[in-house]
Structures are given as C-alpha cells and as structure tokens.
Amino acid sequence: MAMTQTRGRALLLTPAALWYAALLLLPLAVVLIFSFGERTPIGGYAPGFTLAQYANLPARMAAFRNTLTLAPVGTLAALLIAYPLAYFLAVRVSVRWKTLLLVLVIVPFWTSILIRSYAWIFLLGGKGLPALLASIGFEDIRLLNSPFAVLVGIVYGYLPLMVFPIYVALEKLDLRLLEAAADLGAPPWRSFVQITLPLSMPGVLTGSMLVFILLMGEFLIPAILGGGKVFFVGNALVDLFLQSRNWPFGSAVAVALVVIMLITVAIYTRVVKRYAAGRDDVAMM
Amino acid sequence: MMIQNPSMADAASTDVAPTEVVAEFAGATKRFGAVLAADRINLRIRRGEFLSFLGPSGCGKTTALRMLAGFEAPTEGAVLIDGKDVSAVPAHKRPVNMVFQHYALFPHMTVAQNVGYGLRQRRPRLPGAEIAQKVDAALAKVRLADFGARRIWELSGGQQQRVALARAIINEPQILLLDEPMAALDAKLRGEMQRELLELQRSLNVTFVLVTHDQEEALSMSDRICIMGKGRIAQVGSPQELYDRPRNRYVADFVGRANIVAAKIIARQGGIAQAVLGNGATIGVNDLPGDTRGKAEIAIRPEALTLARGKDAVPEDTVALPARVTHRTFLGDRTEYLLMAEGIGPLQVNSPRQAASAIGEHDVGAHVRVLWRAGTGLVLAADI
Amino acid sequence: MKNDTTPISRTAFMEELRRYQKGSVTRRHFLGVTGLGTAMAVMGGALPGLLPTRARAQDIGDRVVLATWPNYHDPANFDAFAQQTGALTQVNVFGSNEEMLAKIQAGGSGWDVFVPTNYAIPTYVMADLIEPLDLSKIPNYDAAAFDQRFATAGTIDGKVYAVPKNWGTTGIAFNSTKTGGIVDSWKTFFDGARDKFDGRVMVHDYQLTTIGNALVYHGFSFNSVDPAELAEAEKLLIDVKPHLYAISSDYQPAMRNGDAWLTMCWTGDGKQMNVDMPEIGFALGKEGGEIWSDYYAIPKDAPHKDAAYALINYLLDPNVNATEALAHGYPVADSRTNALLPEALLNDPILYPAAGALDPLEFGAAVTLTDPNRAEVMARFKSA
Incomplete structure (x- = not known):
C-alpha cells in the first residue's frame, strides 16, 4: 500500500521534475559552460576553459550600475504607487465595485507589454503630454527617451505585480485591529504605521521581490522608452547574443546577473524568515 | 417612544442620580442606510456599575456599545461621557477601552507589546521603564505575569482573553467595554472567566459595560441589565427586577421562561388587577402602572404554578385550573410539565423535587388541576 | 510649428x-x-x-x-x-x-x-x-x-x-522645416546634434552604421577596425550621446511626429517618409557612408x-x-x-541618386560584422 503510494507520487512528480530539469537547469548549465568558453573569430562559441569572460565583466560595469540603480528605484516607485491603490481596493472600496476595479487593474496585462509601452511613446512623445503641458504654458518639456520615461514605463508595466500581493495581504487584514488601535489611543496615521503597514509587509516584500527580480532582467522598456540611451544588463545581453554574438561573454554576464539575483533572493528569504519567526501570519511566498 | 411606553425609558434613565452618571445615551439614534440599528436610546450609566446590554443578534446592543466606544457616531441624539457630548469625538480620544469579541490582539506583537500599546500612544511619551512596570502590573492582575515575551498565537483562548483584558485596563479607562468577551470560550472556562471578571471589576472599581446574548451571563454578572430589541430598549433593571417584573412579553420571554395567557381586566385597585382567564376564573395579578386596557396578556412563571389532584383542597386566594398533562420532563431537581389547560391553552409548570416526592408524579394524559395563587401573575405591556 | x-x-x-x-x-x-x-x-x-x-x-x-x-x-x-x-x-x-x-x-x-x-x-x-x-x-x-x-x-x-x-544606401533623413534646409554631411549631422539640433537627432542602434558614420565624420573609412580610429569615433559618439534624441533604428515615428529632426536613415524609409511628408528629405553624406x-x-x-x-x-x-x-x-x-x-x-533622386553621389560610399566590409572591438565601442556608447 505504502509502496504503491510512494510510486504513485513519484510517477506524479516525474513530469514536473523533467519539465524543471529541461527548461531551467539544462539552459542554466549550458550558459554556465558557455561562460568558460571562447568566442570564435566569427562569433558564437568555441569550447574552452578560461576565466577571460569573467575578467572582462567590468566592460559592462555601466550596464550593471544602471540596472542596480533603476531596479531598486523602480521597485520603490512601483511600491509607492501600488500601496495606496491596493489599500484603496482592499479596505475602502465596497464589495460591489471591488471585482470591477480589480479586473481593471489586470486588464492591461492581457495586452503585450510591447504594445502598452508603445502607447507610452505616444503619451510621452512630443504630441502627447508635452503638448498638453505646452498648452498651459510649460514649453519644450521633453519626457520621452529619458530615465524618467523608463521609470514611468517600469512602474506602469509592473504595477499589477506589486498591487496584487499587497492587496491580498491587506484583504486579510482584520479591520477590528485598527479599531482596537484607535480604541487604545492611536490616531489613524499612527495605527497605519504601527498595525496596517507591518501586517501588510508580507505582501510588500513579495511584490517588491517579484518586481525587483523582473527589473533586473528588464530590457524591453529601456529599449522602447529610453530611446536606447538607457542601457541595462538585459540590453547588454541582447546585444551580446544577437548583435555581436559573443556568446561566452554574454553567458558570463548572464551568470553574473543570476548570481546577483540569487543573492537578492537569499537576502529576501532571510528577511522574511526573521520576520516570520515572530509571526504566525507570514509565510514564504 | 414616550407614547408607546409611558414610564419605562424615563424611569430607566432618571433612576440614576446626575452625580452618579458616568455616561449617557440621550436619544441616540443610529441609521445604516434604511436600517434603524439604534432607535432613540435613552440610558444613564452609573459610575462603577456593571451594566449589560442583553438581546439577540441585531437588537442594537452592539451598535450602542460602538457608539459609546466612538466607532459609530449617532445619526441623531447624543452620547455623553462625564457630562460632555462626545458624539463627534473620535475613538482614540475617548476615555473608554474595549475588549473585542475575538480580542483583536495584534498578531505581530508580543503579549507585553500588546498590553503596552495603549501606553505607547500617550503624548508626551511615557518613559519606557514606566511602561514596562505598568505592563507587568497589568499582566499580574490578569494572572499572566510571566507571559510578556510570548507570542499571541502561543496562547490559549482564555489566555488571549486575559491579554485583551490587560490591554484594555492599562489605560485606566472611565468605562471598560466588553463585546461578547466570553463568546469564544468553552462553557467551563466561561464560568471561571465570569468570576474573574467580577473580581477584577471590584478591584478596579471601573464601570463595566458588557454586551452579550447570553441571559445567564447577564443575570449572573450584572448590577443592571438593559434588554434590547429592534434597536430599542425593552427594559432596564436589576436581574431580579427583570425576572420578577418583566414589563412586556419580549422581556418576559427573553429572561427565564414565562407562561403568557390572555385575560380580561375587570377591575384594578392598589396595584392589583382582577383578571378573568379564558375558562372564566378570576385571579388578582400585579398591575402595570398607568395601564387602562380592558384586555391584556398576563405572565406567570412556571415555578409559580403548582399541580394538585382532583380531590385535593384548594388553598385560599388560589384558583384551580383543570388541565391534562401532555408532556413530562424529569430534570432531577425538578420536573417540567407541559399541560393543556381548559379554556386557556398550553401551560408550563415546574414542580420542585420535594413537592413531587410528597404528592407523587403525574403521568402523561393524567387530569390534574393547576393552582395559581393571587399576586403571582403580572400584567404585561403591549410591546417593547 | x-x-x-x-x-x-x-x-x-x-x-x-x-x-x-x-x-x-x-x-x-x-x-x-x-x-x-x-x-x-x-x-x-x-x-x-x-x-x-x-x-x-x-x-x-x-x-x-x-x-x-x-x-x-x-x-x-x-x-x-x-x-x-x-x-x-x-x-x-x-x-x-x-x-x-x-x-x-x-x-x-x-x-x-x-x-x-x-x-x-x-x-x-x-x-x-x-x-x-x-x-x-x-x-x-x-x-x-x-x-x-x-x-x-x-x-x-x-x-x-x-x-x-x-x-540601397544609408544616408541622412532631415525635416527641412526644422533644419532650415538640406543636411547632407555627417559633419553637420554630428556637430548640429551638439548645437542647434540638440535633442533632435537619432542614430541607429546598430554598430555598423552608427560607428561607420562616426568614422566617416573623422575622415576614416566607414569600415575601419583600426583601434586608434575606433577610439576617435567612440569619443565623438560618447560626446554626442547626451544630446541625442534616441539611439534607435525605429526612427520613422519620431521623425513623422516632429520629435526628431534628423536621423540616420535607410533608402526605403527615407522614400516612405518623403512620400507622406515632403518636408522630410533624404540625402547622402558627402563625406561617405554606406551603400549596401x-x-x-x-x-x-x-x-x-x-x-x-x-x-x-x-x-x-x-x-x-x-x-x-x-x-x-x-x-x-x-x-x-x-x-x-x-x-x-x-528618376527618383532618393532611390537612384546621381552616380557621383554614390562614389564616396563604401560597401560594408565582412570584418565589421565580427570585429569584437566595434561591438565593445557600441556597448560603451550605449551604456555611457
């Protein structure tokens, strides 16, 4: 009986395990092997064992610096906008409107990020927002193809990913806790800081993690809204693989990016664990 | 309200001397859209008393409590604390604290942090040492002296309840509000907690206002009970008053068991009304002050009635109502009989053990007489 | 305007x-x-x-x-x-x-x-x-x-x-109403970008043409892989970068809506824009450039x-x-x-320029496709 169960479970898990191995571990292994190889004179990959690619990483220092600047800033900006929105949806909106508003938050996700980012080109371009600003007296304001435009695109693109975990955390919030805080003498803003915020931290951490990790690999939004002038590691990778076809160096850059992401996840895990140690309502997500 | 029920609400609020009043509902009304949750509540709460709001769910008792706490503002009328109208004062500025129904303890804080929360809200800030010392004292008071560092979810239901209590009393409120605090506890623990709560109230000398749907809890703990129904106050009084002199059918039904029989009033004098029952018998019952109706409902407690066999002599001032036993429940210390009385309808009679042993039990189907002594019945008001 | x-x-x-x-x-x-x-x-x-x-x-x-x-x-x-x-x-x-x-x-x-x-x-x-x-x-x-x-x-x-x-060729598309006339040299292109066309110039997100035309600006071969010459081109590009509207091969939208005034441009795109908006012209750099x-x-x-x-x-x-x-x-x-x-x-001058205009143009050399230095120059330019 137990034997059958074990075998049954193993059988059930096999597709998942194979899937995981084929789609995640295998490519990762290939990238790792490539990163120690050499570039052939016409590009591509030649087998070898050299650390030259890793030694060359400083050549993409600017890309890493840009990514490691804009990813946290973008995450923070998304958080600052997503939190009030999630709070509004979870706490303030009546049940009647909630579903509709939640759907409105998701709807943009049904369209390709490429098309949505293109819409921003028109919004931020000369005949969009700047034209409106010009009509009220603010002449010659240029928004497109700047780090600001990239930030706008990032916040816009990743907002739902930030809104939903926070929404879920706030949805679970027992509003009587806020009444209890008020009853004990806490004015609204203080009960927000002392009760609401800490209790929604799991959502904040999860959302920030999701957005941060995805931003680390972002290349589309800087390419479209940054006018090619804002250069992320993701853009460096695209260029290395598709333009100069320097696969070994591209692989080394990719490995470095993965390592940075792993470190970030490790820090996240540690923070959540420490947090969860004092809580029954926090679980790893 | 005055017209419907001439004496009741007024009596309830005026029987507390102005100097004794710690809080007052002055015609407080609360509407949620079309729903009238509290309807012109007039009530004075005496300093240091243990007052319970009793009633089924939806009767308005919780709304009344929340108006006192400051979570709801009255739509009309006012709520006063210490003589001041606090209707527009937010909860965090009122000198009252609450023990919430499911305790509403902060899950991300330790027991000590929960208990000290109120003190940490004080401005100017209190010194940390003073907070710590007061937290220890409060925890000691609820017999949780060594639990300060514990996490909330590590505690049992009873312990959580005590933390909630300690958290609420640490601010030394004028009034401690308790919203069904015992609802989540099992029966045995509930009894224990009720006793502890009473002791605490005595030692703190703080006004307790309890909301409950459990009449036994209200009867056993309260100095006064405010029975509510349909958003209105049905009657306010001590447990004995409510039991002995329920003012209307709602209260008579809600507190204890009562037989309600229709009667014609043919004469009234000196607080006694002569009531003609359905079978033609006439009996003197306690009158409702100011009542002038010719027809009324009479309440009589099951234990006020006794049973006799056909041949037994009928004492003076007593009427004997012929009846047939339809149901009998033996309950050890007493036997409950359900009977069908001729011309009157169903009646319940509780017969104590010693009475049964003296005259024996009556079998189902047996023809008996129900003895109703003058002065044990009560004329009821029409409605709340 | x-x-x-x-x-x-x-x-x-x-x-x-x-x-x-x-x-x-x-x-x-x-x-x-x-x-x-x-x-x-x-x-x-x-x-x-x-x-x-x-x-x-x-x-x-x-x-x-x-x-x-x-x-x-x-x-x-x-x-x-x-x-x-x-x-x-x-x-x-x-x-x-x-x-x-x-x-x-x-x-x-x-x-x-x-x-x-x-x-x-x-x-x-x-x-x-x-x-x-x-x-x-x-x-x-x-x-x-x-x-x-x-x-x-x-x-x-x-x-x-x-x-x-x-x-076809890779030349310069210009919006003549903004540039005040024909732009037919890489000198005007790159110098103008830092001067009167500040924030209005686009270069390709493509090493061959962007580096090639920067080399031509300095009088070097479009196809040069000489490190010293590439260094000159890189210096020019990095100097110009803050003044560029964008580094993108998708220049038609920006040219058409007036955000960009000047761009590196392939024959077909130049023709398409010129057909729709006659004020957008197409010229070959007189110092040289690409023919393909x-x-x-x-x-x-x-x-x-x-x-x-x-x-x-x-x-x-x-x-x-x-x-x-x-x-x-x-x-x-x-x-x-x-x-x-x-x-x-x-007879269309954009599609079939006068033979003389084609003379200074160079076909891209195979080495530019695979030279690692050009890729690095481009990466440094884009991430600067």
Missing part, C-alpha cells in the same frame, strides 16, 4: 499601432532588441489541402520558409507562387544581419531561403553555413543583366553563393531545397521583381526589371 504641439489624434495613434502590428515599425535592429525576430506570418492564406490540385511538372513540396526583412516583399507574389507550385511561403522577418547569423549559427533554423546583406556573406561562407548555388535551377538569374557593383559580393572564390535582391546590397541565399541545412530554388527563381522573374519593387520601393540592380519600372521611379 503649430502642428508639433497638437496632441496626437486618435486616428494617428491607431495608425501607429497598426504599423507596429504589421511589423513595419522597425526596419532592422528594433526587432532584434525586442526579441521579435521569430515573429512570423504564413503567407498564402490557405491550407495546402484547399489549394487547387493539379499535375505539376515537379513536386517541390507544400512549404518554403523565407527569412527576410520587414516590408520587403509583395504578399500577392507569395499567393501567386503558391498557386503555381503548391508551396506556401512562410515568412520570418528579422531585425539585423547579426541576428540572422546568430540564428543560423545556433543551428536548426529551418529556413530555406534568407536574405543576407553583402558584408555578411563571407562570414556565412567561412562558417560553412551556405553552399554555392546551382544556377541551373535559377534560370531567371542572368548575371549579365545585373549591375556588377550589386552582384559581386555574392561570388566568393569564383563560386556564386548568393544572387542579388535589392540595394541584399542577396538571396540558401542555408546548407535548408529542409526544402527544391522549393528554395523555385522561390528564388520565381522572385527573380523580372515581372515579379518589378511588382516587388513597386511594393517596397527599394532599387533593383537588374536592368531587365528596371526596364519594366515607371520612369518616375527610376
């Missing part, structure tokens, strides 16, 4: 969106950047089973896969080809020669015919990715009819690996070789080629085809 500040209309927005959906937003590099290189469309519009069946002299299969550039064919010709042969053409569009090379290098591309540019062909031959063509299977290719300038790159060591499709020629070639691992030859032969039929040219607007090197084209097109 007034026009610039009018917000984009709904119709204009939808047009831009549709342009994107059709894949014509980008000529080359943008597709690579977005990873949309695999975007594909099945031309022919019908399933093989629905095609009229008829006896064919030679069965070439039901499918042929073509890797080409966006907006580079007349879809009606693919329909006709399917009618004639029963083979549907599956079109994959790409953003750059580098991307095409990466795809073939990775193996298993599944392509039957692709369209490399002159300077990429030696690399394909060196990497043994393409084979010499069997010209007996392309009777429509008449070497004598072609302008040798645009045909020689297909022949290496006396073997014909690729046959010419179209040719695209070719048809067959990958060594092409799965449908017979169909590949049939497709190339069909597209080189002068009648077919003429309809192609009318659809995409790029110059043709085949005199037989040109004989069929309208006079106006052949």
Whole structure:
C-alpha cells in the first residue's frame, strides 16, 4: 500500500521534475559552460576553459550600475504607487465595485507589454503630454527617451505585480485591529504605521521581490522608452547574443546577473524568515 | 417612544442620580442606510456599575456599545461621557477601552507589546521603564505575569482573553467595554472567566459595560441589565427586577421562561388587577402602572404554578385550573410539565423535587388541576 | 510649428499601432532588441489541402520558409507562387544581419531561403553555413543583366553563393522645416546634434552604421577596425550621446511626429517618409557612408531545397521583381526589371541618386560584422 503510494507520487512528480530539469537547469548549465568558453573569430562559441569572460565583466560595469540603480528605484516607485491603490481596493472600496476595479487593474496585462509601452511613446512623445503641458504654458518639456520615461514605463508595466500581493495581504487584514488601535489611543496615521503597514509587509516584500527580480532582467522598456540611451544588463545581453554574438561573454554576464539575483533572493528569504519567526501570519511566498 | 411606553425609558434613565452618571445615551439614534440599528436610546450609566446590554443578534446592543466606544457616531441624539457630548469625538480620544469579541490582539506583537500599546500612544511619551512596570502590573492582575515575551498565537483562548483584558485596563479607562468577551470560550472556562471578571471589576472599581446574548451571563454578572430589541430598549433593571417584573412579553420571554395567557381586566385597585382567564376564573395579578386596557396578556412563571389532584383542597386566594398533562420532563431537581389547560391553552409548570416526592408524579394524559395563587401573575405591556 | 504641439489624434495613434502590428515599425535592429525576430506570418492564406490540385511538372513540396526583412516583399507574389507550385511561403522577418547569423549559427533554423546583406556573406561562407548555388535551377538569374557593383559580393572564390535582391544606401533623413534646409554631411549631422539640433537627432542602434558614420565624420573609412580610429569615433559618439534624441533604428515615428529632426536613415524609409511628408528629405553624406546590397541565399541545412530554388527563381522573374519593387520601393540592380519600372521611379533622386553621389560610399566590409572591438565601442556608447 505504502509502496504503491510512494510510486504513485513519484510517477506524479516525474513530469514536473523533467519539465524543471529541461527548461531551467539544462539552459542554466549550458550558459554556465558557455561562460568558460571562447568566442570564435566569427562569433558564437568555441569550447574552452578560461576565466577571460569573467575578467572582462567590468566592460559592462555601466550596464550593471544602471540596472542596480533603476531596479531598486523602480521597485520603490512601483511600491509607492501600488500601496495606496491596493489599500484603496482592499479596505475602502465596497464589495460591489471591488471585482470591477480589480479586473481593471489586470486588464492591461492581457495586452503585450510591447504594445502598452508603445502607447507610452505616444503619451510621452512630443504630441502627447508635452503638448498638453505646452498648452498651459510649460514649453519644450521633453519626457520621452529619458530615465524618467523608463521609470514611468517600469512602474506602469509592473504595477499589477506589486498591487496584487499587497492587496491580498491587506484583504486579510482584520479591520477590528485598527479599531482596537484607535480604541487604545492611536490616531489613524499612527495605527497605519504601527498595525496596517507591518501586517501588510508580507505582501510588500513579495511584490517588491517579484518586481525587483523582473527589473533586473528588464530590457524591453529601456529599449522602447529610453530611446536606447538607457542601457541595462538585459540590453547588454541582447546585444551580446544577437548583435555581436559573443556568446561566452554574454553567458558570463548572464551568470553574473543570476548570481546577483540569487543573492537578492537569499537576502529576501532571510528577511522574511526573521520576520516570520515572530509571526504566525507570514509565510514564504 | 414616550407614547408607546409611558414610564419605562424615563424611569430607566432618571433612576440614576446626575452625580452618579458616568455616561449617557440621550436619544441616540443610529441609521445604516434604511436600517434603524439604534432607535432613540435613552440610558444613564452609573459610575462603577456593571451594566449589560442583553438581546439577540441585531437588537442594537452592539451598535450602542460602538457608539459609546466612538466607532459609530449617532445619526441623531447624543452620547455623553462625564457630562460632555462626545458624539463627534473620535475613538482614540475617548476615555473608554474595549475588549473585542475575538480580542483583536495584534498578531505581530508580543503579549507585553500588546498590553503596552495603549501606553505607547500617550503624548508626551511615557518613559519606557514606566511602561514596562505598568505592563507587568497589568499582566499580574490578569494572572499572566510571566507571559510578556510570548507570542499571541502561543496562547490559549482564555489566555488571549486575559491579554485583551490587560490591554484594555492599562489605560485606566472611565468605562471598560466588553463585546461578547466570553463568546469564544468553552462553557467551563466561561464560568471561571465570569468570576474573574467580577473580581477584577471590584478591584478596579471601573464601570463595566458588557454586551452579550447570553441571559445567564447577564443575570449572573450584572448590577443592571438593559434588554434590547429592534434597536430599542425593552427594559432596564436589576436581574431580579427583570425576572420578577418583566414589563412586556419580549422581556418576559427573553429572561427565564414565562407562561403568557390572555385575560380580561375587570377591575384594578392598589396595584392589583382582577383578571378573568379564558375558562372564566378570576385571579388578582400585579398591575402595570398607568395601564387602562380592558384586555391584556398576563405572565406567570412556571415555578409559580403548582399541580394538585382532583380531590385535593384548594388553598385560599388560589384558583384551580383543570388541565391534562401532555408532556413530562424529569430534570432531577425538578420536573417540567407541559399541560393543556381548559379554556386557556398550553401551560408550563415546574414542580420542585420535594413537592413531587410528597404528592407523587403525574403521568402523561393524567387530569390534574393547576393552582395559581393571587399576586403571582403580572400584567404585561403591549410591546417593547 | 503649430502642428508639433497638437496632441496626437486618435486616428494617428491607431495608425501607429497598426504599423507596429504589421511589423513595419522597425526596419532592422528594433526587432532584434525586442526579441521579435521569430515573429512570423504564413503567407498564402490557405491550407495546402484547399489549394487547387493539379499535375505539376515537379513536386517541390507544400512549404518554403523565407527569412527576410520587414516590408520587403509583395504578399500577392507569395499567393501567386503558391498557386503555381503548391508551396506556401512562410515568412520570418528579422531585425539585423547579426541576428540572422546568430540564428543560423545556433543551428536548426529551418529556413530555406534568407536574405543576407553583402558584408555578411563571407562570414556565412567561412562558417560553412551556405553552399554555392546551382544556377541551373535559377534560370531567371542572368548575371549579365545585373549591375556588377550589386552582384559581386555574392561570388566568393569564383563560386556564386548568393544572387542579388535589392540595394540601397544609408544616408541622412532631415525635416527641412526644422533644419532650415538640406543636411547632407555627417559633419553637420554630428556637430548640429551638439548645437542647434540638440535633442533632435537619432542614430541607429546598430554598430555598423552608427560607428561607420562616426568614422566617416573623422575622415576614416566607414569600415575601419583600426583601434586608434575606433577610439576617435567612440569619443565623438560618447560626446554626442547626451544630446541625442534616441539611439534607435525605429526612427520613422519620431521623425513623422516632429520629435526628431534628423536621423540616420535607410533608402526605403527615407522614400516612405518623403512620400507622406515632403518636408522630410533624404540625402547622402558627402563625406561617405554606406551603400549596401541584399542577396538571396540558401542555408546548407535548408529542409526544402527544391522549393528554395523555385522561390528564388520565381522572385527573380523580372515581372515579379518589378511588382516587388513597386511594393517596397527599394532599387533593383537588374536592368531587365528596371526596364519594366515607371520612369518616375527610376528618376527618383532618393532611390537612384546621381552616380557621383554614390562614389564616396563604401560597401560594408565582412570584418565589421565580427570585429569584437566595434561591438565593445557600441556597448560603451550605449551604456555611457
């Protein structure tokens, strides 16, 4: 009986395990092997064992610096906008409107990020927002193809990913806790800081993690809204693989990016664990 | 309200001397859209008393409590604390604290942090040492002296309840509000907690206002009970008053068991009304002050009635109502009989053990007489 | 000027969106950047089973896969080809020669015919990715009819690996109402970017042309891989970067709505913009720049070789080629085809500049495709 169960479970898990191995571990292994190889004179990959690619990483220092600047800033900006929105949806909106508003938050996700980012080109371009600003007296304001435009695109693109975990955390919030805080003498803003915020931290951490990790690999939004002038590691990778076809160096850059992401996840895990140690309502997500 | 029920609400609020009043509902009304949750509540709460709001769910008792706490503002009328109208004062500025129904303890804080929360809200800030010392004292008071560092979810239901209590009393409120605090506890623990709560109230000398749907809890703990129904106050009084002199059918039904029989009033004098029952018998019952109706409902407690066999002599001032036993429940210390009385309808009679042993039990189907002594019945008001 | 500040209309927005959906937003590099290189469309519009069946002299299969550039064919010709042969053409569009090379290098591309540019062909031959063509299977290719300038790159060591499709140049598109006249030198282009055209100039997101034209600005060869010369070009580019509107090969939208005034531009794009907005002109840099020629070639691992030859032969039929040219607007090197084209097109100064203007232009050299230094210069420029 137990034997059958074990075998049954193993059988059930096999597709998942194979899937995981084929789609995640295998490519990762290939990238790792490539990163120690050499570039052939016409590009591509030649087998070898050299650390030259890793030694060359400083050549993409600017890309890493840009990514490691804009990813946290973008995450923070998304958080600052997503939190009030999630709070509004979870706490303030009546049940009647909630579903509709939640759907409105998701709807943009049904369209390709490429098309949505293109819409921003028109919004931020000369005949969009700047034209409106010009009509009220603010002449010659240029928004497109700047780090600001990239930030706008990032916040816009990743907002739902930030809104939903926070929404879920706030949805679970027992509003009587806020009444209890008020009853004990806490004015609204203080009960927000002392009760609401800490209790929604799991959502904040999860959302920030999701957005941060995805931003680390972002290349589309800087390419479209940054006018090619804002250069992320993701853009460096695209260029290395598709333009100069320097696969070994591209692989080394990719490995470095993965390592940075792993470190970030490790820090996240540690923070959540420490947090969860004092809580029954926090679980790893 | 005055017209419907001439004496009741007024009596309830005026029987507390102005100097004794710690809080007052002055015609407080609360509407949620079309729903009238509290309807012109007039009530004075005496300093240091243990007052319970009793009633089924939806009767308005919780709304009344929340108006006192400051979570709801009255739509009309006012709520006063210490003589001041606090209707527009937010909860965090009122000198009252609450023990919430499911305790509403902060899950991300330790027991000590929960208990000290109120003190940490004080401005100017209190010194940390003073907070710590007061937290220890409060925890000691609820017999949780060594639990300060514990996490909330590590505690049992009873312990959580005590933390909630300690958290609420640490601010030394004028009034401690308790919203069904015992609802989540099992029966045995509930009894224990009720006793502890009473002791605490005595030692703190703080006004307790309890909301409950459990009449036994209200009867056993309260100095006064405010029975509510349909958003209105049905009657306010001590447990004995409510039991002995329920003012209307709602209260008579809600507190204890009562037989309600229709009667014609043919004469009234000196607080006694002569009531003609359905079978033609006439009996003197306690009158409702100011009542002038010719027809009324009479309440009589099951234990006020006794049973006799056909041949037994009928004492003076007593009427004997012929009846047939339809149901009998033996309950050890007493036997409950359900009977069908001729011309009157169903009646319940509780017969104590010693009475049964003296005259024996009556079998189902047996023809008996129900003895109703003058002065044990009560004329009821029409409605709340 | 007034026009610039009018917000984009709904119709204009939808047009831009549709342009994107059709894949014509980008000529080359943008597709690579977005990873949309695999975007594909099945031309022919019908399933093989629905095609009229008829006896064919030679069965070439039901499918042929073509890797080409966006907006580079007349879809009606693919329909006709399917009618004639029963083979549907599956079109994959790409953003750059580098991307095409990466795809073939990775193996298993599944392509039957692709369209490399002159300077990429030696690399394909060196990497043994393409084979010499069997010209007996392309009777429509008449070497004598072609302008040798645009045909020689297909022949290496006396073997014909690729046959010419179209040719063109990389020049400067300028909005004359903003620039105040023709811009026909890279000196004006790069100096103006830092001066009166500040924030209004675009360069390609493409190392060949962007670095090449920066080299030409300094009087070096468009194809230089000399480290010292590249360093000069890099210095210029990094100096100009803060003043650029964008580094992007998708310059049409910005040029059309007036955000950009000046851009590096391929012939076809220049012609398209000029047709719609006469104030946008196209000129060749008088110091030099790029002239290029695209070719048809067959990958060594092409799965449908017979169909590949049939497709190339069909597209080189002068009648077919003429309809192609009318659809995409790029110059043709085949005199037989040109004989069929309208006079106006052949006299168009953008498509067919005066021979003298072409003299300083250089064909891209094979080395630029694979030189690691140029890739690094570009990366430093973009991340600066």
